[in-house]
Amino acid sequence: MQQLGDHPWAVHYGPGVPVQIDIPDEPITAGLARAAQRWPDRVATDFLGATATFAETERAVRRGMGALRDLGVGPGDRVALVLPNCPSHLVAYHAALRLGAVVVELNPTYSVAELEHLLADCGATHALVWHKAVERVLAARAGTALRAVVSVDVSRDLPLRARLLLRLPVRPAREKRDALLGTVPADVPDWHTLTRRAPDDVPTAEVGADDLALLQYTGGTTGTPKAAMITHRNLVANLVHGQAWVGFRNGEETVYGVLPFFHVFGLTLCLNLSGYIGATLVMFPNFEPQTVLAAFKRRPATFMGGVAPMFDRIAAAAEASSKPPSDGLRQVRLAFAGAMPIPTSVVERWERLTGGLLIEGYGMTECAPIALGNPAAPTRRPGTLGVPFPNTEMRVVDLEDATRDVDPDEQGSRRGELLVRGPQVFAGYLNRPEETAQQLLEGGWLRTGDVVEVDATGWVRLVDRVKEMIIVGGFKVYPSAVEDHLRTMPGVADVAIVGMPVAGGGDEVLAALVLEPGAPAPSLDEVRAYAEQRVARYGLPRRVEVVDDLPRSQMGKVLRREVQERFTGE
Numbered sequence: 001m002q003q004l005g006d007h008p009w010a011v012h013y014g015p016g017v018p019v020q021i022d023i024p025d026e027p028i029t030a031g032l033a034r035a036a037q038r039w040p041d042r043v044a045t046d047f048l049g050a051t052a053t054f055a056e057t058e059r060a061v062r063r064g065m066g067a068l069r070d071l072g073v074g075p076g077d078r079v080a081l082v083l084p085n086c087p088s089h090l091v092a093y094h095a096a097l098r099l100g101a102v103v104v105e106l107n108p109t110y111s112v113a114e115l116e117h118l119l120a121d122c123g124a125t126h127a128l129v130w131h132k133a134v135e136r137v138l139a140a141r142a143g144t145a146l147r148a149v150v151s152v153d154v155s156r157d158l159p160l161r162a163r164l165l166l167r168l169p170v171r172p173a174r175e176k177r178d179a180l181l182g183t184v185p186a187d188v189p190d191w192h193t194l195t196r197r198a199p200d201d202v203p204t205a206e207v208g209a210d211d212l213a214l215l216q217y218t219g220g221t222t223g224t225p226k227a228a229m230i231t232h233r234n235l236v237a238n239l240v241h242g243q244a245w246v247g248f249r250n251g252e253e254t255v256y257g258v259l260p261f262f263h264v265f266g267l268t269l270c271l272n273l274s275g276y277i278g279a280t281l282v283m284f285p286n287f288e289p290q291t292v293l294a295a296f297k298r299r300p301a302t303f304m305g306g307v308a309p310m311f312d313r314i315a316a317a318a319e320a321s322s323k324p325p326s327d328g329l330r331q332v333r334l335a336f337a338g339a340m341p342i343p344t345s346v347v348e349r350w351e352r353l354t355g356g357l358l359i360e361g362y363g364m365t366e367c368a369p370i371a372l373g374n375p376a377a378p379t380r381r382p383g384t385l386g387v388p389f390p391n392t393e394m395r396v397v398d399l400e401d402a403t404r405d406v407d408p409d410e411q412g413s414r415r416g417e418l419l420v421r422g423p424q425v426f427a428g429y430l431n432r433p434e435e436t437a438q439q440l441l442e443g444g445w446l447r448t449g450d451v452v453e454v455d456a457t458g459w460v461r462l463v464d465r466v467k468e469m470i471i472v473g474g475f476k477v478y479p480s481a482v483e484d485h486l487r488t489m490p491g492v493a494d495v496a497i498v499g500m501p502v503a504g505g506g507d508e509v510l511a512a513l514v515l516e517p518g519a520p521a522p523s524l525d526e527v528r529a530y531a532e533q534r535v536a537r538y539g540l541p542r543r544v545e546v547v548d549d550l551p552r553s554q555m556g557k558v559l560r561r562e563v564q565e566r567f568t569g570e
Contacts, residue, residue: 009458031276064095066198075100308505412456470499491519
């Protein structure tokens with residue numbers, strides 16, 4: 001197999017970025033433990049104004065270990081975290097991993113049906129659950145291996161002022177809390193109560209770099225959810241690569257956690273990164289531009305990861321504000337965009353406001369998640385994927401035969417499917433050897449399923465997606481899953497789900513419906529309400545169109561691209 005030269009892309013690396021880096025032989029939790037020793041009094045987390053130092057966070061993790069140990073968590077157990085961003089999420093994550101358990105990150109907005117399938121598939125024995133999702137997890141419990149479900153009241157992580165603004169009792173009785181926040185059955189233990197009573201002297205398990213750390217669900221190239229097995233080495237490698245790429249200053253950075261931790265992008269660039277480099281992590285339970293702008297006045301970021309619509313909406317809110325936090329925004333030295341292409345207009349707008357760089361990267365869950373990136377330097381090229389990270393190789397192969405490398409054209413460029421290899425590449429899919437073999441080729445090469453064009457110097461540009469997924473706010477929406485459910489809606493004979501590009505980057509979901517004879521056209525609200533039974537909120541249609549028929553291939557497959565083209569510009 002012919003590889004794409006001998007790292008020709010290294011010519012594009014920023015000053016001091018090496019082609020090869022030694023990856024420490026340690027678990028992902030080692031970084032936070034070191035930070036607690038080196039910077040005990042430095043603020044580790046800021047959650048809407050509630051702060052904790054690294055020393056306090058370390059003690060919370062140790063109590064979390066005690067609470068999980070008392071619940072029966074041990075090495076190899078699967079611990080599902082069904083949580084939004086909050087300090088409890090960080091504590092539970094590190095506590096579970098230090099016990100030698102495997103974390104399973106799940107979106108807390110998933111429906112009962114989605115939770116039932118994923119919890120059963122991963123074999124989770126314990127679940128720490130956002131209090132508003134407890135009822136859904138309990139409804140999904142039958143047929144799973146769950147032995148314990150623990151409620152996490154995120155309001156308990158908030159500062160007193162925020163609780164008062166939300167009209168939450170400082171120490172709410174169960175009856176008052178239930179009335180305000182939703183019912184949690186009396187037999188479901190509370191995380192904060194468990195950790196307050198737990199011992200803090202539980203020994204850390206012996207965890208190797210190649211041990212399994214994370215089960216992260218992804219659709220891969222098929223759209224069928226499957227658990228990517230990600231090791232401690234995979235996660236550490238991505239942090240070491242990122243630190244060299246960006247030049248993070250240990251013990252000095254402030255990282256904004258606007259990306260959800262249950263997504264591998266947010267897990268790596270926010271939760272894991274901050275502990276590893278001793279940065280203050282400013283957490284946001286959900287993304288609201290005004291909340292982010294308020295944080296810039298209180299504790300400005302130096303680094304922020306996000307997706308295109310986030311940067312666009314923050315910039316728009318800052319420009320519309322009568323008192324924008326200009327001084328705070330100007331402290332952002334670097335922002336990193338991923339999960340979807342970012343328009344050049346958004347890059348220019350962000351860089352004009354902040355004075356820092358907004359660079360684009362590329363990866364996937366199976367890369368934990370980053371494989372390529374634009375240099376963190378003025379030589380970056382907005383709208384492109386950049387070049388491979390250190391320790392990372394790439395190939396460009398034929399779209400019909402992934403074992404055959406594409407020959408360069410007269411200009412030395414290659415176009416085909418991108419393959420990558422490196423220490424961040426995952427170990428395979430849980431209990432799916434056939435799909436693992438399709439995705440991981442001989443020699444450790446990962447098929448990305450994306451068509452790229454690579455010039456003679458190794459610079460990569462995305463051409464098209466092999467997969468027909470839709471990207472909404474950085475989350476993947478698989479059309480077939482939404483279509484299968486909407487076809488059961490009364491009056492609907494057929495449906496096609498496509499992504500329509502929106503300003504600022506990303507897509508919105510459009511449902512093209514074919515109705516049964518005589519059936520009334522449903523409203524957008526009606527379609528969304530029906531879809532919400534089995535579809536996560538980010539996957540709900542934002543637009544509904546009624547059509548007489550759907551374009552199909554000779555084999556009867558709906559041609560989604562033609563549906564998309566029909567409504568583009570309308």
